[in-house]
């Protein structure tokens with residue numbers, strides 16, 4: 001039995017779909033407050049649901065009963081953030097560390113944890129939580145895989161962060177010239193599932209990017225070509241992002257500023273070795289842009 005935590009989220013639900021496609025037995029830990037249509041979709045896939053919450057360690061033991069592998073993609077950032085209640089310290093750090101401890105106690109054989117790329121390396125709550133969990137998991141003795149994906153194209157090239165392709169208006173972080181290896185979360189899900197059987201994923205940190213290193217301006221050009229529209233481009237200077245990071249008082253704003261600053265500074269990932277070890281062909285940004293235009 002594989003326990004997925006974060007199954008109602010974007011990446012977690014895709015991992016669940018792929019696991020069920022392989023007929024793997026899957027259980028999902030879902031919060032009482034989770035969107036019931038998402039829970040329903042998981043049930044339709046043949047997934048067993050257990051109620052639980054990373055902030056409530058008493059819910060772990062029943063969820064871990066009969067489980068050999070844990071895959072976790074859960075995070076409080078950015079959609080489920082509630083100040084002082086569901087935040088990077090309580091969920092991403094404390095909750096996840098408690099989960100690793102419970103998994104060890106339950107004799108779990110394999111733990112796949114979703115972190116983010118190593119170049120996100122400045123002091124902010126979400127980054128500190130991810131690195132603390134990585135370390136705790138590595139020291140736990142459980143066979144681990146730490147997935148360290150870069151920036152998801154579905155998130156960072158979307159209106160949610162100011163990349164409004166539908167209205168041909170984008171707001172870039174910094175001057176937009178630094179290379180970023182945008183990755184599709186669909187590909188991250190495939191790495192998660194292939195990690196279960198690929199020996200290269202045993203006790204390994206997998207830095208994951210897409211097939212190309214593109215600047216934010218390159219990404220704009222791709223969207224302009226695909227849509228046939230000229231985009232209006234605005235820049236948020238690095239100094240403004242830095243000051244946002246320094247002055248933000250709540251962990252969500254601080255973490256978001258930190259992520260934008262790292263994004264502005266670039267996140268190139270060489271995938272040559274990884275693609276020779278894993279049989280996964282990576283989605284290029286152009287394909288994502290075409291899909292976005294097709295559904296608009």
Ligand SMILES: NC(=O)c1ccc[n+]([C@@H]2O[C@H](COP(=O)([O-])OP(=O)(O)OC[C@H]3O[C@@H](n4cnc5c(N)ncnc54)[C@H](OP(=O)(O)O)[C@@H]3O)[C@@H](O)[C@H]2O)c1
Nearest residue numbers: 006008009010011031034053054073074075080116151152
């Ligand atoms: N977006 C990016 O560019 C990017 C890049 C690199 C790495 N990542 C990492 O990839 C992972 C997946 O991202 P995503 O976009 O798929 O996330 P997402 O859609 O926001 O999903 C988050 C999941 O975490 C669950 N969750 C939140 N608080 C919880 C709690 N207290 N207890 C249990 N579950 C809780 C949510 O459940 P509910 O449905 O109940 O809210 C949801 O299932 C995250 O760890 C993220 O940091 C993202």
